[in-house]
Amino acid sequence: MALLDFDAPPDHYAVMGNPIHHSRSPQIHTLFAQQTGQRLYYDTIFVELGGLEQAIGNFYGSGGRGLNITVPFKEEAAALADSLSERASLAGAVNTLHFDSSGKIIGDNTDGAGLLQDLQHNLQQPLAAKRLLILGAGGAVRGILAPLLHCQPANITIANRSVGRAESLQQQFSAVKGHCDFQAGSFTQIEAAPYDLIINATAASLQGELPPLPAACVASHTLCYDLMYAPQPTPFMRWGEAQGAARAVDGLGMLVEQAAAAFAIWRGVMPQTAAVIAALRQP
Ligand SMILES: NC(=O)c1ccc[n+]([C@@H]2O[C@H](COP(=O)([O-])OP(=O)(O)OC[C@H]3O[C@@H](n4cnc5c(N)ncnc54)[C@H](OP(=O)(O)O)[C@@H]3O)[C@@H](O)[C@H]2O)c1
Structure with missing residues (x-):
């Protein structure tokens, strides 16, 4: 039996998105696997628009164990999942999938937990009673809003190019705002x-652009x-530095x-992140 287990292929994980070739997730999960002694491989899967359900089915059918889901499929993945964690259900967006013993798809969202860990632990940024401005109202904001509101900031303002999307998020998340002054515009x-x-x-940074900000x-x-x-620093980071901000950082730590x-959901072990962040910062 031990010989058979040793001969079995490593467990397969992947990230699905469109585009996907720039993803750093394979490097991150390979480093986590080495660090924790887990036997797995992780790759990227390009999915055509409209092809997510088929792609997930093919992946499970070929023995795949778990998936990350990225732009533009996070909301579609939430709709396809058979069950959702509480945080994924609140977000209406999923970035992590796995399968139960009968093949049912379980959806979760770790974006908010990842951002909070980077802000509060890595960057030592307090959030309680603070004034927060969030630019954008897409899938990422869906994942981070409730965890940020749970930190009880004094104020959160969501600003978005399409104002209706910001207002609809404000309405959707008003039930978890607590005492936070929660605005959208x-x-x-x-x-x-x-x-x-x-x-x-x-x-906007992906397009080399900057939202108009006072x-x-x-x-x-x-x-x-x-x-x-x-x-390189993004246009937003360069703008913040030019205005005299204390710090301007990118989202690698959150990633x-x-x-x-x-990884902890899939493998039951939480990897150390500091060395992996440092490795990814190497040129
Ligand atoms: N570090 C991480 O771990 C992590 C995790 C998730 C996402 N992200 C990053 O977060 C960003 C947003 O991702 P998402 O999933 O939320 O994308 P999304 O669902 O496609 O939403 C895009 C958002 O950007 C706005 N936008 C697009 N182009 C703009 C421009 N030129 N000027 C002003 N606003 C513009 C859109 O406004 P409209 O509503 O007006 O179209 C929308 O609010 C991406 O750069 C993604 O790579 C990073």
């Missing part, structure tokens, strides 16, 4: 007063956090932390 409605934390969750929303204590990660939370 367009970029032009952003209050020109300092925020403690500005999170860029738009895809300079007065940055002060010397502000952390500017771009969910996007890149070898590694959300991956660690997914």
Whole structure:
């Protein structure tokens, strides 16, 4: 039996998205597997629009154990899952899937946990009673909003190019806002007063663009956090630095932390992240 187990192929995991070739998830999960002594391999799967259900079925049919789901499929994956964790259900978006013994699809969302771990633990950024500005109202914001609201900031403002999407998120998440002053609007409605934390969750940096922001929303204590990660500072990070922000950081830490939370769901062991973040920062 031991010989058979040793000869069995390693467990297969993957990330599905469109596009997907830039994903750093295979490198991250390979480092986690080496660190924790787990026998698995992890690759990327490009999925055509409209092809997610078939792709997940094919992956499970070929023995696949678990999936990450990225742009633009997180909301579709939530709809396809047979059951959702509470946080994925609240978000209406899924970034992590696995299968139970009968093949049912279980959906979870580790984006919020990953962001909080990076902000609070790695960057030592307090959130309680702070003023937060979130730019964007897409799938990523769906995953991070409830965990941020649970930290009881004084204020969260969501600003988005399409104002209706921001307003609909505000309505959807108002049940978990607690005592937080929770606002939504367009970029032009952003209050020109300092925020403690500005999170860029738009895809603008991907296009080399910057949402129109009042300079007065940055002060010397502000952390500017771009969910996007890149070898060079993003336009939003450069803007924050130019306005005199305390720090401007990218989302690589969140990427590694959300991956660690997914790895723990699949393998039952939480990997250490600091060395993996450092390895990915190497040029
Ligand atoms: N670090 C991590 O672990 C992590 C995790 C998740 C996501 N992300 C990153 O977060 C970003 C957003 O991802 P998502 O899944 O939320 O994407 P999404 O669902 O496609 O949403 C995109 C958002 O960006 C806005 N937007 C796009 N182009 C813009 C522009 N030129 N100017 C202003 N706003 C623009 C959209 O506004 P409209 O509603 O007006 O279209 C929407 O709010 C991406 O860069 C992604 O790589 C990082």
